[in-house]
Amino acid sequence: MADAGSAGLDRLERWMLAVVTHAGGSARGLRHARARRQIDVAVGDIERVVTRSSRLSAIERLDIYAEAYWLRLVEVMANEYPTTRDAMGERAFDAACRAYLARHPSTERLLLGLSAKFPDFLARRLRGKRGAALAVSLARIERAMEDVFDAPAGELLSPAAMAALPAAAWGRMRLELTPAMRLLALDCDANSHMTALRSRRSASRPRPRPAWVLVHRHGLRVLRTSLTREQYALLRLLGRGVPIGRAIARSCRDLRVSADRLPALLSGWFRDWAATGLFVAARVG
Amino acid sequence: MSSAAGNRWGLPDLGLGVGLRPAHFRHVVENWPGMDWFEIVSENFIDTVGPPLHYLDRIAERYPIAMHGVSMSLGSTDPLDFEFLGKIKALATRVRAAWLGDHVCWTGVAGVNGHDLYPMPYTEQSLRHMVARVRAAQDFLERPLVLENPSTYLRFRASTMPEEEFIARLAEEADCALLLDVNNVYVTCRNHDLDPLEWLASVPWDRVVQIHLAGHTDHGTHCIDTHNGRVIDPVWELYAEAQRRRGNTATLLEWDADIPKFQVLQREVARAVRFRDARKAANG
Numbered sequence: 013m014a015d016a017g018s019a020g021l022d023r024l025e026r027w028m029l030a031v032v033t034h035a036g037g038s039a040r041g042l043r044h045a046r047a048r049r050q051i052d053v054a055v056g057d058i059e060r061v062v063t064r065s066s067r068l069s070a071i072e073r074l075d076i077y078a079e080a081y082w083l084r085l086v087e088v089m090a091n092e093y094p095t096t097r098d099a100m101g102e103r104a105f106d107a108a109c110r111a112y113l114a115r116h117p118s119t120e121r122l123l124l125g126l127s128a129k130f131p132d133f134l135a136r137r138l139r140g141k142r143g144a145a146l147a148v149s150l151a152r153i154e155r156a157m158e159d160v161f162d163a164p165a166g167e168l169l170s171p172a173a174m175a176a177l178p179a180a181a182w183g184r185m186r187l188e189l190t191p192a193m194r195l196l197a198l199d200c201d202a203n204s205h206m207t208a209l210r211s212r213r214s215a216s217r218p219r220p221r222p223a224w225v226l227v228h229r230h231g232l233r234v235l236r237t238s239l240t241r242e243q244y245a246l247l248r249l250l251g252r253g254v255p256i257g258r259a260i261a262r263s264c265r266d267l268r269v270s271a272d273r274l275p276a277l278l279s280g281w282f283r284d285w286a287a288t289g290l291f292v293a294a295r296v297g
Numbered sequence: 298m299s300s301a302a303g304n305r306w307g308l309p310d311l312g313l314g315v316g317l318r319p320a321h322f323r324h325v326v327e328n329w330p331g332m333d334w335f336e337i338v339s340e341n342f343i344d345t346v347g348p349p350l351h352y353l354d355r356i357a358e359r360y361p362i363a364m365h366g367v368s369m370s371l372g373s374t375d376p377l378d379f380e381f382l383g384k385i386k387a388l389a390t391r392v393r394a395a396w397l398g399d400h401v402c403w404t405g406v407a408g409v410n411g412h413d414l415y416p417m418p419y420t421e422q423s424l425r426h427m428v429a430r431v432r433a434a435q436d437f438l439e440r441p442l443v444l445e446n447p448s449t450y451l452r453f454r455a456s457t458m459p460e461e462e463f464i465a466r467l468a469e470e471a472d473c474a475l476l477l478d479v480n481n482v483y484v485t486c487r488n489h490d491l492d493p494l495e496w497l498a499s500v501p502w503d504r505v506v507q508i509h510l511a512g513h514t515d516h517g518t519h520c521i522d523t524h525n526g527r528v529i530d531p532v533w534e535l536y537a538e539a540q541r542r543r544g545n546t547a548t549l550l551e552w553d554a555d556i557p558k559f560q561v562l563q564r565e566v567a568r569a570v571r572f573r574d575a576r577k578a579a580n581g
Contacts, residue, residue: 067519078520
């Protein structure tokens with residue numbers, strides 16, 4: 013532990029970061045072991061480390077950085093999870109963000125991955141609480157939207173190129189899906205709820221039930237598409253490199269549709285997916 | 298763009314520009330508004346190949362771009378992040394950046410990032426540390442760094458020299474360029490009971506290649522560099538003083554919160570025109 017007045021650069025930096033990132037504010041941060049390991053100074057002696065100005069005490073000056081730390085990072089998360097925030101309410105969301113950041117402080121240069129673990133964190137934090145299914149499902153969709161926004165999309169396989177593929181080889185063909193895509197299995201139909209809110213329609217809170225969503229980027233647009241259980245299963249298998257024929261057989265065996273209508277139904281799915289840039293390559297074998 | 302550089306690297310006076318923000322991407326590519334140049338926050342275009350990079354590529358075809366970062370953490374005692382610097386370098390090549398830079402600060406330590414511009418203790422030890430790191434970064438990037446004076450809200454008792462002396466010596470000893478943020482000079486001087494004109498008197502003007510203008514929030518007891526409004530008159534006066542001392546210099550308006558329509562930015566930065574050529578006029 014260094015003397016407060018002569019602490020070296022490394023100790024000063026570690027001390028200041030420990031103080032201004034403490035969830036309880038600077039004064040409590042000063043007393044925390046993480047700060048005291050660097051410089052052991054009490055609030056009353058803080059001017060041995062930080063000077064006062066004519067209008068602010070040393071601890072008030074540290075508080076400027078402490079408040080900015082939490083405000084900035086919570087604001088970043090609020091921008092990433094606006095609908096989750098609306099569903100939870102501002103206070104509950106803010107508290108969840110602060111708890112998350114205390115557990116998962118940023119270790120990256122960029123803010124892109126700051127809240128990557130937030131949906132899982134929220135699922136643990138809200139387990140068994142009212143409204144948990146909606147809040148967590150919304151968070152998973154909004155996380156996916158952030159991820160695909162920045163992800164590479166790959167060279168798209170156009171609908172025309174899809175149509176030109178030899179029909180006889182379709183069953184053995186493997187499709188490569190765009191990396192700018194996420195498949196979500198959720199605990200409620202949060203996607204329809206989000207769509208209603210975004211179009212300023214009133215929406216009652218959906219009840220918990222299984223729901224599936226595709227989130228992907230097509231050009232500059234991020235798309236959210238509700239899926240059936242079979243569509244979700246089919247896309248998951250295709251994404252794992254399972255040939256189309258086997259993927260259809262495994263995912264659609266419980267589909268309640270007559271055999272003569274199945275080809276048209278599947279053809280429609282693939283046409284829509286190709287038209288929105290879901291496939292980037294096809295190969296036989 | 299003027300080639301009358303007046304700085305030791307011959308970096309051009311790009312004229313008057315604004316910070317390029319996502320809120321204006323579409324307006325810019327749909328209207329190609331009159332603007333001499335844009336500055337980008339480098340980190341907003343790293344590790345993404347989505348829409349931001351798409352717009353930046355198009356805009357960089359028509360306007361000069363300067364890169365201004367917030368994450369190099371040149372004052373930190375953590376090791377320099379050469380992987381990150383590599384990404385900065387690649388982006389600079391991609392957009393043919395006029396120059397690139399960051400701040401005289403640290404942003405994190407011990408592997409944790411606070412995502413803020415934290416103040417240095419202004420000591421000989423800190424100076425040696427930062428000089429070595431700026432030199433290493435410049436060697437890797439193969440170009441001079443353009444470093445900005447940050448707004449600061451506290452001062453370490455350990456400091457043995459004023460901020461402006463620290464920055465001037467850093468620039469000389471690391472042989473780097475400077476981005477003079479006159480709003481930050483104002484904010485810092487308000488927060489530390491200093492005279493901004495005295496602060497400016499220490500600036501090595503031949504190293505200044507860019508000037509920042511911005512708004513801030515005055516809380517009475519202190520000012521915060523919020524970039525959320527117009528430039529106040531005392532900051533314009535500092536800008537005029539800088540132009541008198543330095544001559545015409547690439548000037549950029551930052552506006553990052555409560556972002557208005559692009560036309561408001563155009564009008565605000567255009568107010569700088571009246572201070573241009575001040576040095577020429579003063580010299581008759």
